[in-house]
Amino acid sequence: MSAAETPRILAVEDNSETQLLLEHLLKKSFEVVVVPGVDAALEAVDDHSFDALLLDINLSEQRTGTDLLHLLRERDDMADVPAIALTAYAMPGDREDFLEAGFDQYVSKPFTRADLKEAIEMTLAPK
Known part of the structure; x- marks a missing residue:
């Protein structure tokens, strides 16, 4: 990805209101x-x-965001794409559990534009 x-x-979000919010909060900085x-x-x-x-994380009764992450990680072209867990789980230890699961x-929800932008920029920063 070039700087330009x-x-x-x-x-990936199943709640239509949160979908609109994500689009609104991120569209100025990201596609x-x-x-x-x-x-x-x-x-x-x-x-x-x-x-x-x-x-x-809570996408449906059948499959979670963690399940999706594991499906995506099996694909060669997605193995190294950074992933951010977006979740209402905000108890002590939850963050560590998601990082251990591969995120x-x-x-955590509720979130601000700054929360999202910072997390995305941290994942995109060169390692």
Whole structure:
């Protein structure tokens, strides 16, 4: 990704109000693609490359954001794309659990634009 390119973020969120909020908060800084669930996310990564993933944890009864992360990590082209857990889980130890599960960053709900932007920029920073 060159410095002139706007980073493309895949945001996976099942709540329509939160989808709109994510789009609104991120559209000035990033190219954001918002999808409602696991299947739509898998289709999106077939069609586009992404610089970072923003995954809601409670997506459905069947599959979580953590499940989606593991599915994406199995793909060669997605193995190194940084992922941010977006969740209402904010108890002591939750952050560590998500980082251990393979996420690079963690943002708890409710969040601000600054919270999201900082987490995304931290994941995109050269290691």
